[in-house]
Amino acid sequence: xxxxxxxxxxxxxxxxxxxxxxxxxxDFGLADVSMRRLASExxxxxxxxxxxxxxxxxxxxxxxxxxxxxxxxxxGEDLSAASVARRLRSAxxxxxxxxxxxxxxxxxxxxTSPAAAALQAALRPAVAAELRPTVAAxxxxxxxxxxxxxxxxxxxxxFGALSGDxxxxxxxxxxxxxxxxxxxxxxxxxxxxxxxxxx
Amino acid sequence: xxxxxxxxxxxxxxxxxxxxxxxxxxDFGLADVSMRRLASExxxxxxxxxxxxxxxxxxxxxxxxxxxxxxxxxxGEDLSAASVARRLRSAxxxxxxxxxxxxxxxxxxxxTSPAAAALQAALRPAVAAELRPTVAAxxxxxxxxxxxxxxxxxxxxxFGALSGDxxxxxxxxxxxxxxxxxxxxxxxxxxxxxxxxxx
DNA sequence: ACCTGAACACCGTTCAAGT
DNA sequence: ACCTGAACACCGTTCAAGT
Numbered sequence: 001x002x003x004x005x006x007x008x009x010x011x012x013x014x015x016x017x018x019x020x021x022x023x024x025x026x027d028f029g030l031a032d033v034s035m036r037r038l039a040s041e042x043x044x045x046x047x048x049x050x051x052x053x054x055x056x057x058x059x060x061x062x063x064x065x066x067x068x069x070x071x072x073x074x075x076g077e078d079l080s081a082a083s084v085a086r087r088l089r090s091a092x093x094x095x096x097x098x099x100x101x102x103x104x105x106x107x108x109x110x111x112t113s114p115a116a117a118a119l120q121a122a123l124r125p126a127v128a129a130e131l132r133p134t135v136a137a138x139x140x141x142x143x144x145x146x147x148x149x150x151x152x153x154x155x156x157x158x159f160g161a162l163s164g165d166x167x168x169x170x171x172x173x174x175x176x177x178x179x180x181x182x183x184x185x186x187x188x189x190x191x192x193x194x195x196x197x198x199x
Numbered sequence: 200x201x202x203x204x205x206x207x208x209x210x211x212x213x214x215x216x217x218x219x220x221x222x223x224x225x226d227f228g229l230a231d232v233s234m235r236r237l238a239s240e241x242x243x244x245x246x247x248x249x250x251x252x253x254x255x256x257x258x259x260x261x262x263x264x265x266x267x268x269x270x271x272x273x274x275g276e277d278l279s280a281a282s283v284a285r286r287l288r289s290a291x292x293x294x295x296x297x298x299x300x301x302x303x304x305x306x307x308x309x310x311t312s313p314a315a316a317a318l319q320a321a322l323r324p325a326v327a328a329e330l331r332p333t334v335a336a337x338x339x340x341x342x343x344x345x346x347x348x349x350x351x352x353x354x355x356x357x358f359g360a361l362s363g364d365x366x367x368x369x370x371x372x373x374x375x376x377x378x379x380x381x382x383x384x385x386x387x388x389x390x391x392x393x394x395x396x397x398x
Numbered sequence: 399a400c401c402t403g404a405a406c407a408c409c410g411t412t413c414a415a416g417t
Numbered sequence: 418a419c420c421t422g423a424a425c426a427c428c429g430t431t432c433a434a435g436t
Contacts, residue, residue: 010400035429047431048401056429100303103344107351108361131378137371138345138379145302145344146337152306162307172336179330180337180383187382209419234410246412247420255410 012042014052018062022095025063029155030097033060057105064106067091067098074118081122085143085181088115092147097155099147115140126189135188142184146177211241213251217261221294224262228354229296232259256304263305266290266297273317280321284342284380287314291346296354298346314339325388334387341383345376 020041024033035056039046053059069091074084092098110116111133119136127135150173156162157169219240223232234255238245252258268290273283291297309315310332318335326334349372355361356368 012400034427036427045402046429047403050430051400103347104299104351107348108355110348134371134375134378135382137348137375138341138382141344141348141375142337142341142379142383143344144348145340145342148302148347149306149309149336149340149343152303156307172333176333176336176340179333179387180341183334183337183386184341184379184383185386187384187386188378211419233408235408244421245410246422249411250419 012044012048012052014062016042017049017052017059018066021059021063022066025097025101026095028096030100033063060101060105064102067095067102068106068113068115071114071118071121074115075121079122081119081126081139081185082181084115084118084122085139088118088140089143089147089177092143093151097151099144099151103144103148110140111137123188139181139184142180143177146173146180149173210243211247211251213261215241216248216251216258217265220258220262221265224296224300225294227295229299232262234258259300259304263301266294266301267305267312267314270313270317270320273314274320278321280318280325280338280384281380283314283317283321284338287317287339288342288346288376291342292350296350298343298350302343302347309339310336322387338380338383341379342376345372345379348372 017038020038021033024037024041035049036046039049042049049059053062069087074087074091076083076087092102095101106113116133116136119139120132123132123135150170153162153164153169153173154166157164157166216237219237220232223236223240234248235245238248241248248258252261268286273286273290275282275286291301294300305312315332315335318338319331322331322334349369352361352363352368352372353365356363356365
């Protein structure tokens with residue numbers, strides 16, 4: 001049967017390329033995610049990758065899609081904007097240079113991303129409809145800025161370009177995130193309906 | 200006189216290298232700021248640059264220093280935190296990929312940057328002393344995130360990777376910045392000195 | 399349909415050697 | 418003191434040619 005699928009399985013496919021890219025990202029950082037490195041880990045010539053992805057930028061966009069969870073996962077159970085922002089930040093911090101990958105390749109479609117959708121849904125009771133996309137974008141930008149700065153510092157420490165304790169730096173960033181997020185959401189929902197307790 | 204200065208002026212010096220790097224950044228973007236490109240524009244071999252700067256990262260840090268204005272300029276006349284943030288954002292947007300340059304090379308010393316100093320000074324009446332560095336960092340991260348996302352979009356549009364109007368995108372980012380900054384500062388200074396009505 | 403081989407036009411950085 | 422020349426170990430991408 002000539003039209004049978006799997007009659008001759010290919011050495012690599014798109015998913016394998018994306019998965020390997022994500023693994024290199026986690027283990028060595030964005031600087032080591034090169035088409036040539038990727039190809040050699042997959043046991044294939046660099047030019048072979050271009051049958052499956054059109055270029056590196058498109059590949060990194062697919063990696064970004066893997067980093068950012070779908071909207072339902074971001075929303076979780078409590079459906080609050082604060083928890084969406086926290087979950088997004090955790091997802092970015094889970095992968096080395098995750099914030100930079102998302103910021104630099106995902107920025108184009110940030111407005112239509114699962115992160116934006118989840119945030120807008122969570123903002124629904126507190127923020128007027130026509131202001132929701134703007135507020136969601138602002139929150140997203142704060143999360144990305146906070147995570148990017150932290151990961152930039154962690155990378156600098158790991159490369160010996162900066163002295164500092166990773167744990168201390170992470171704790172400081174956590175505090176900056178909490179303070180900033182609380183203020184941002186309080187400022188935006190200050191005409192809130194029920195008296196909410198801080199977490 | 201053997202010890203006379205200027206007896207034989209060198210072809211390039213550190214300032215000329217930094218100035219040329221900033222010019223290439225403005226005209227062509229960060230991707231075009233390479234040591235080889237820099238050298239050829241200065242009429243010198245690439246290896247010559249390494250007499251004046253230790254590596255590319257250090258060079259980009261010097262470029263970042265040129266992008267971020269000194270604290271007195273950021274503070275201006277009104278001395279408000281909002282205007283410091285606005286002036287910093289303007290400075291970042293003045294140079295192509297300015298936010299990325301500052302975010303990626305300046306992040307190490309962000310806490311001791313003129314931007315942080317100016318912000319902390321502006322926050323002085325409204326925010327308690329021990330919380331000021333944290334709040335200043337959060338504001339900085341929002342400014343960097345907002346400017347980075349906008350410039351990433353502008354770059355994508357210029358390279359034809361995304362359809363969109365630069366003016367429209369800039370206007371949207373401006374609105375997101377205003378809303379986010381207002382909320383952030385309102386949320387942070389809500390326990391202001393005069394008796395405020397609370398809910 | 400999928401991959402190889404070879405090439406093109408680049409990178410950052412080092413280091414002996416020149417002046 | 419400052420720069421050249423040459424090299425090393427890399428990049429992303431294209432494209433004819435193979436199977």
